Amino acid sequence: MAAPIRQSLFGVAKGWWRFEGLWAGSLGSRSLALAAAPSISGSPWRLLGAVCLQRPPLVSKPLTPLQEEMAALLQQIEVEGSLYSDHELRALDEAQQLAKKKADLYDEEGDERNILLVQDLEDAWEQKFLQFKPGARITEADKKNDRTSLNRKLDRNLVLLVKEKLGDQDVWMLPQAEWQPGETLRGTAERTLATLSGEFSASL
């Protein structure tokens, strides 16, 4: 795995239902299911605790066309219902002065004051903005489709899966460990987390 990156542990323990397939279930709570365990006195079930390790999204999802349209409309309505800002007032004054100068064809005394036009300011701000390079939303790991990196699919919630052998088949599933009598299922999950290889830090 990549260098230590903070992840948060969401669901704690989930069991493996041997007869019914993967338990698609709740994240965000200590939900427990059970499996066959001869370790519990008398019962034919075995109990396994699994851990659902998540990397929450770092980046917001791209907007759908409808959402884009709506965002634009809301912005328009906000601008229409607002007052003029200082910058806009300055722009209006300068436009007026320019029109007057063109009409009158002689230099006004107030010429010395407005060396810096609104347009110049806006250009300077634009330049400064272009100099800033924000982080990429679609990372290299996305392009290479590197499934082991944490930097991929920054707008989705990623869950850790491990490949284990179940009988004859190789199956991708949540990391799990056998429940030992004397510990809670939450303890089983924590043990599973500890036995995972690789460097990471996760909080329960």
Add this chain to the structure above:
Amino acid sequence: MELYSQQGRARSDPQIRKGRRRARLLGTWQTQIRDTHQRASLLFFWELIPMRAEPLRKKKKVDPKKDQAVKDRLKKRIRRLEKASQELIPIEDFITPVRLLDKARQRPPVELPFEESERRALLLKKWSLYKHQEHEKERDAIRTMLKSQQEALQELQLMSPELHAEATKRDLNLFPFEREGPDYTPPVSNYQPPEGRYHDITKVYTQVEFKR
């Protein structure tokens, strides 16, 4: 109580008593000798005859009463302040700054063409439908999650009541829960913030609680 002269010597000081006797003998006009600190003790100390000062005032016996009266006045003032309604902390957001009340700031009202207003109305309708569907989906997702959680806990209860009891205990580490939401771009790894100091100029109001 010790009575002190102008120069801070006690009235009962033997040297001053001597000086007083001599003053009576020689007359008060022999007084303007000021460098008394350089003289020997045999000479007179005329400092007891303050020629340029006012006559010594007697200490009044009404002093404790006066102090008491001053304290009472202060207490009365405090009580009046307490009774008066407290000044409320102003909410900055609700007070329009004066520079924004200028008429020149008003935007001219926009007259929308018919097509534009129709487009807006249709878009708003589509949006409300979309949000309704989104809300339904979220609600269903949460419902299925809770249902599966309840089923799982029931199965655990059937299997081993102790584990179920431990699973349904409260986790005190869950709250307070804090998480920063997703931004538009991920953080840049080698970002150098611009140099400078951060001056926080938010106004902080304090309300003093008068307690009796």
